[in-house]
Amino acid sequence: MPQSAERLAKLPPYIFAVQGQRIQEMLTRGQDVISLDIGSPDLPPPPAVIEALSASAHHPNNHGYAGYRGIPAFRQAVARYYQRRFGVTLDPEREVLPLIGSKEGIVNLCLGYLDRGDIALVPDVGYPSYSMGARLAGADVYWLPVNEKMGFRPNLEAIPSEIANQAKILWINYPNNPTGATAELEDYARLVNFCRENDILLASDNPYVDVTYDGYCAASVLQVSDAKSCAVEFMSFSKTYNMGGWRLGAAVGNPEALKILLQIKSNVDSGHFKAIYDAGVTALDNTPSSWIEERNHVYQRRRDQIMAVLPFIGLQAKKPKGSLYIWGRVESGNGTKYVDKALNEALIALAPGAAYGPGGEQYVRISLGIPDDRLEVALQRLKDWYAKTSLSVS
Template sequence: MKFSDRLNNLPPQFFAKLAQNVTAAVAEGRDIINLGQGNPDQPTPPHIVKAVQEAAEKPEMHKYSPFRGTPEFRQAASDFYKRQYDVEIDPDTEVAILFGAKAGLVELPLALMNEGELMLLPDPGYPDYLSGAGLANVKYEIMPLLAENNFLPDYRKLTEEQKQLAKLMYLNYPNNPTGATASLSFFEETIQLAKKSGIKIVHDFAYGAIGFDGKKPVSYMQAEGAKENGIELYTMSKTYNMAGWRVGFAVGNKQMIEAINLIQDHLYVGLFPAVQHAAAVALTADQTCVDDLVKLYEQRRNVLMAECKRIGWDVTAQSGSFFAWLPVPAGFTSEEFTEFLLEKADVAVAAGNGFGEYGEGYIRVGLLMDEERIKEAISRIEQLGVFLK
């Protein structure tokens, strides 16, 4: 039996290949320090776990959820945006419940674009953005994210044709993989572009809680006029260590939210109500657990940066997310250096070119191991002699 053209057009699953390489090395009995993953290593906070346990015992939770999510969860998302960002969100028309933010990102081209239309994607960027383009059979062109522009797209480099033809633009700050953050003025510039061109903006705010050096990441929704042409996707995975729970939400433009809801009406029935209840509890309860998590990641980042500099690795500390974007030493491509580290040091990292053409020359390192394992990883790399002090 042949697969459909739609499946055959999908890009290779970058993270699946990365996991396979690490699994194979572990199967050989090697002590692999896996800094290539994006899976939070801390448990879900106890009060959230307790919430789902108690909810799961209630018979009313065992029925189908409302197609468009429980009123409790949608209201919690609205309250969260008011409390965290002072943004008013209508829980009935400006919130869409997602089966994880990834699902929303992949669905959106299917919901908002016709075959052959153009979308603009950041490069380097989250590889699964390409999955949405492939499934919808739409064209995409890249916006390079360069160090000299603080890993922000330079809208002056967009052609008039791109501005006229593009229907959808994806952004992601704090950024995966670079760890860069965006300012309110950048989002205001983005909104002006959207107004003039008619491009719809999708801001992937997966790492929205994780900002360092006393600076809270800015929400796209905080910029005046954001709702006119854009939405923002938020996931519970990173803020509350709920990656396996597969729950998130989108907020913003009513028409775009309705498009998500409509396609999900046909793809799903509804997320388990007990999970939605626990997500609502996470959003509305005391946020000390989030503050503690951000402190943990910042401590790990500081250890990683100090250790890299100690061995002569010229690195720059990222301002958000739980990733570091590190330059590859001379004489290696991103993929060669990644293979070299796994083979010679038993350290797994993600090759930068897996995130796009402009990821070449970098590797992505996750802050998802304790400080001692991070130190051990850099010590192993030091023994390879590729950096000069």
């Protein structure tokens, strides 16, 4: 067999694929591993969405290619959602583009904008696809350190001007994976200004905008006036409507960026079949806000349950107002070691903080997407394990 491409040297195997394989092997051996590592909602989508998929799939004419830009009804429903939810007006023809999940859009946007030697500004820590997309494109990643004190927001003043001049994309994500941090409109306004001044595409990855707690309501970057001149936002059905496996999302905002994204995508994929878009329209138009509130209430309860246990398992965290995660700082030692030991000794899978950037080394991420009964077992197991090992996980 020929050698694999050189670019793979800069693209390590996806950590969750590796860990998932290890967990699968343990399960096959009969070990009862409980996964708190993956951010996949455990609850189903609204019933009307499943019915819409089924009704549309029964239609004999709905099984062909539905077009590189999806169907107009879907783009219009996304525009209606933005109007209703954020007061943002989008042109469904030029400012909305369906995605096969936002992960696809993230990586393809990198391919559309970045060449060898270009720079992407990526928060350290952040969702791994921002840096992996840049590397796949041959570009360099300039890490923007974020920490608890700064509310996990990048310090734009600390970016050297020669880096700002060379950078082409800046990634942001609030409510944030993995930290649970949130951003307000004034934060978004600062980011828009910075990107406009430095001719940078601001890419706001926003899959958790409707996964919030304690009455908190998250914003869209497009609420900043004239943000569309430099910004795109990725919205996703995965977390808002519990549709992770359906692979449905959309990019919205700057029309030029969406045109470039479409140029890549139309050469790479052929979109979804119509039933997925029809189901997406139902999700956007017909999901009552009470459904989202009740679902978020379930996550909020789990969040509080986990927060109460952290002191007994050697972790510290700030209570998140949004996202699907608790970002726990390991009190003594290293996140990767902690994760290894928890998996081997307590059969609990957690996500190592280092997977989200060099700044995550001392952290582990705990997902709220786990059924209540399993969460209870998992937390008890972690408590028993930590008490017994009395370990220094360093």
